Amino acid sequence: MSAYILLEDGTRFEGEAAGARAHAIGEVVFNTAMSGYQESVTDPSYRGQIIVFTYPLVGNYGVSAKHMESAAVHARAVVMREGVDREEAPGAEGGWLTWLADCGIPAITGVDTRALVRHIRDRGAMRGGVFGGEVSEGEAMERVLAELPMDGRDLAREVTQREPVVLDPLGEGAGAGARIVAIDTGIKDSIVRNLRERGAIVELHPCHTTSEELLARNPDAVFLANGPGDPAALDHIVESVRGVVGKVPVWGICLGHQLLCRAVGLETFKLPFGHRGANHPVKDLETGRIEITSQNHGFAVLGPHGEKTIDADESMRWDTDFGAAELSQLNLYDRTVEGLNLKDVAGATVQYHPEAGPGPHDSLHLFDRFLASLAGGQPEHRSAGLDAPRR
Amino acid sequence: MPRRDDISKILVLGSGPIVIGQAAEFDYSGAQACKVLLEEGYEVVLVNSNPATIMTDPEFATATYIEPLNPASVARVIERERPDALLPTLGGGTALNIARLLTEDGTLERLGVELIGADYDAIRRAEDRDLFRDTMATAGLRVPNSVVVSSMGEAERALPEIGLPAIVRPGFTMGGEGGGIARTEVEYRERVAEGLAASPINQVLIDESVIGWGEFELELMRDFKDNVVVVCSIENVDPMGVHTGDSVTVAPQQTLSDKQYQALRDQAIAVIRAVGVETGGSNIQFAVNPETDEIVVIEMNPRVSRSSALASKATGFPIAKIAARLAVGYALEEIDNDITRVTPASFEPTIDYVVVKWPRFAFEKFPGADGSLSTYMQSVGEAMAIGRTFKQAFVKAMRSRELDVEPPTGRDTQALLESLETPSHERYELLFEAVRRGASESELCKRTLIDPWFMAEMAALARGEDPEAGLERCFKAVDTCAAEFEAATPYYYSGWERQASHEVRRGDKPSVVILGSGPNRIGQGIEFDYCCVHAAMTVRESGRDAVMINCNPETVSTDYDTSDRLYFEPLTLSDVLGVIEMEKPEGVIVQFGGQTPLKLAQGLVDAGVPLLGTPVEAIHRAEDRPSFGTLLEEVGLRSPPYATASSAEEALRVAGGVGYPLLVRPSYVLGGRAMEICYSKEALAGYFERTRPSGEIFLDRFLENAIEIDVDALCDGETVQIGAIMQHVEEAGIHSGDSACVIPTMSLGPEMLSQVRQATAAIAQGLGVIGLINIQFAVYGDDELYVIEANPRASRTVPFVSKAVGVPLAKVACRVMLGERLTDMDLSRLSGSPGHVAVKEAVLPFGRFPRADALLGPEMKSTGEVMGVAPDYPAAFGKAQEAAGAGLPSGGTVFISVTDGDKASATQLAASLHDLGFAVLATGGTAQAIRRMGVPVERMAKLSEGSPNVVERIEAGGVDLVINTPTGSGARADGWEIRRAATARGIPCITTMSGASAAQRAIRAIRGGQPEPIPLQELHAPSAATLISPQTA
């Protein structure tokens, strides 16, 4: 059955319908990873988005429970050059396309994804929709334009926990006994697992939880999670974050990084088409090491002088409402901010995904550094947040 | 830390002749490295014995030594050049082993040469199977259960522990040489014995078998800051048990989940750190059990490899280039990504297409070799294809192979299914046939152990799914980043989509399309790629855009730096026309890629595509015997009497008219495929029995004991300029590609030479050649000149000649094809006689095909060539032998067994070898003849005469040189065993008297001491040409 994808600028690509027989509208973004399709579509950060996979063959190893990053599929739809159902693949519990259908997610295959991606790369991420061939283009366009643009959208509310949950450790390690209180803006299971496997107790709280409520849990640290949408639209969360900074160590990943930055008074902006993939080189400015990172974000933090990109490879400082913040990580692809440390209060962030899932494991050690820094007492230690890996 | 300033002169080692397991990919990596080092302002000293390489072009190094690649000879170059550093990671296992030996014998330290790009301990930890195992254990990584043995006794004791089947893997060999699978105790002993013999350190690893597990390779780069990136993952469609070089492979990996893949990635990084490769590329191979997720490390190559060349072409990430930069001090982040030009090299390429590599085999040339695949490499080349999907890439790769043998699919279904359980070179054709006959995918997976995903994809194709049907061809770019950034580098492939959206950025300059030579194969190898690269350089110099079409990942021509636009496409008419439609070129060059593009010439012309150079009519006229015959008559030349027949019956009828002995072959073949000498009607009938040739058959009178001459000449339609006249060492009857040849000629008088010149001119002008022509002549008796064939194209010998005479013939030819006239160029060097002698020697793969006869004949069997240069002929010949790996002994025992025709000259030979202090062994007749000359000789029994016999003596290592001439149909059976034994032990085995007397003179020269190595740059310095030629040597 024929289907097509229509972008808000009128660009149209043909394909065949797959997955659920439905249409879907969202921000059309592309992901350049070559594996990990199931992890991606179940990552809550993709809420409200249609994922175009640049790797042409999707579904080769089927789907299985162990690849879930959350309980549900959050991507609105999936665009592929070729998709397959391979429930008989070794280790598979189901077929990819069938599973998408069961989850009610429409997909489209046979699309010249490279041409589509080049278009988005040149024009920027934009709204679009996946429609069955029978839907008229006019009607399709109306629906696309009816969708709110991504800037200014609060999607955290859609993906957050309704009720707090407390999760026990899954192992021993740097985090033994630590109580990590997380604001759940759509946290990935890999993050939770990495904390718990290192011995930490992890609490997930709804995103509207206030700073008082958070502090009342007397956390060893507050964790700010990844999540969908525009950080600039999440002032209610930023408020609670302001309330905890300086009182307990705070660590943020992805959206969490952006929220902490806004909480201390820094600005965020929308990237033209974002970073989504598993091959971005990020330089740790303290150690000089380069790590290949997993990325999934459409917004980024502005530099100390309001610049979008940082030219020099040396760390620099922001003056924040909470003292100095030091640039700790830099993206070597487009030289955007990838992480910073608060120098005068205990806090640190990274824009990318050290938990991988999917992607390389180069940065898993950040979890050890973070948890170890909690164990390590003195404020200056703490403030260093994530100090150099001992290799 | 940027560029190192504490070193200024760097020695780079090539990989020597093209052999199975070590092919043109090292010219690609070596050439890239040399370019980079020169750009960085270093002096580059290069040693490589292979003249057919781009890297040995004088402009690629400060000093280029075409010298044997062994420690002694490299040490001589070091003495002369005193480099500061040695970069050994770009010349394959050969270079790495030489570096290891020169470290062990103290040469490098003594002469103050620093190893860069690899350190000694890392090399040993990776190449020494025992150390490697321990290193992995310490790093907490699993390897297959295994024992390392260095004697048969230890192996016997290990057997119970390992069990059968067992995998025998010699240390420090490449391409799995000397290894294999042992399924029975007998095989076990055979393999271990072979393995111990093959390993330079008498060490074999005996592994528990993981046959059937998935085989994966990762290509890594590491810099001195310990940053590591994975450039590419490669999955073998053929599971463990088939050498990766013989496997159909796919990039990126297809069947692993992200979690499984990341586990491999973590382990690969652990391996490179544990082995301690400080800077550069490494290839790491894994076996993965898809059911249990178990991973075992199979091996790591601490250097640029075949797979890394493939990975570079598959991703656009130039591994060798970057490895060279890392070796001289740069960090990955300090190097730009060539392709995007805006991002650093410290990243991991991500690709949005599928790459399939398919090996190219040549079993048809080695009757006796059974065609089954194992853990040692047997393929002679490979083709790579890029497609939007696996299916698109797979069918593209299939057609890129240009097979000239159809696999037998006739057998009954049961036999067919069973045959699939032993992988063979035609396994996929058989698999497809099985699918067509209704075999289920699950059954086929069980029998072949191929992953179900691949099986499903291939089965769909076998059932007739056409992944191109209903779609439009479009050209997409290879960009290392899945379109996340704009690609600056014009490296394209064709994909099929609903609606064509092209990415080709074709400026408004006129372009010239150069057709490459496709996968390497015996008869059409790297020499042709060399010519194509020269054509590209010349077209660019002429101010036009050079456009390259080729599908061979091992080559320099498919380096995106070589041309203005590279199209990685099969060389079939429709694929080529696809590119031409896109390019609208000023013209197409079909003259440099060997027979492959020549076959397309007519089709291109019919499609209205302008050809540059020699017109298609001339090509036909040269290939069509009758019309070529008429041309020869017109200009008063003769060719051997011949007849053509359209069937075996007819052939047998007309044979008498031609006269025996005769040479029979099917028409339109390169490398003398299926060509044979028949001394009688019976022999001829036997030939038809065996080969069943289809189509036209040629019968030529075979000129016995004729001297063969090869000529490469240039012609612009009017003027003819001889490039060189080469005299073959072996007589006519040994394929020109397999016989040694020498420049200048050694035994031709001035009047014969001028006859040859006139004949060459007459033929070139008669055909109307514009560009290059290669003519083979035979001098029969004292003064009868016969024309054997004329090829109106670049020949296999063009690189050798270019290096011998110091004029790049292919470039000159290309200028002519672009409209220049020979008379307007300065080619004086071609008329002046060189002050040195150059000998080309062929390198033969018999060692790889133990069951095939190590005998030379009119069908070409060599995979590569080497060159020896020296002030005189014997020294040059000796060097060539040494470079070919069959170094002549300076003393010891020689065994001689020749046919009656050769007995007279054999006795002379025996006498002089005796004078040189050799002990002489010979079989009956030969021994008598020798004794009559009063030369002491020990008579040896032939194999057929019972034990003790010569074969046993050879196998026991009691012979240092074998001279055995089997002419005609006689004396083969015994000779076969003798030659097999010699080849197996790597003893030089000379099968022609002419070769033997050359060897004898060379031995004399060797004992006189090695001549000083001289770089090409000095050899061809203006002054050098004026030296008097040692014609008389």
Ligand SMILES: Nc1ncnc2c1ncn2[C@@H]1O[C@H](COP(=O)(O)OP(=O)(O)O)[C@@H](O)[C@H]1O
């Ligand atoms: N333990 C094993 N079980 C089954 N196959 C093996 C085993 N070890 C190696 N092989 C096969 O042998 C091939 C060659 O082995 P390898 O050590 O890679 O030799 P080389 O050094 O020539 O690459 C591998 O590609 C693999 O297919």
Ligand SMILES: Nc1ncnc2c1ncn2[C@@H]1O[C@H](COP(=O)(O)OP(=O)(O)O)[C@@H](O)[C@H]1O
């Ligand atoms: N009539 C002949 N007499 C003796 N040797 C011949 C004759 N014809 C061909 N040969 C030998 O066979 C080899 C291959 O023949 P050729 O016509 O050159 O085939 P190819 O096209 O493969 O080069 C030649 O190099 C030569 O040694």
Ligand SMILES: [Mg+2]
């Ligand atoms: Mg290998």
Ligand SMILES: [Mg+2]
């Ligand atoms: Mg020939």
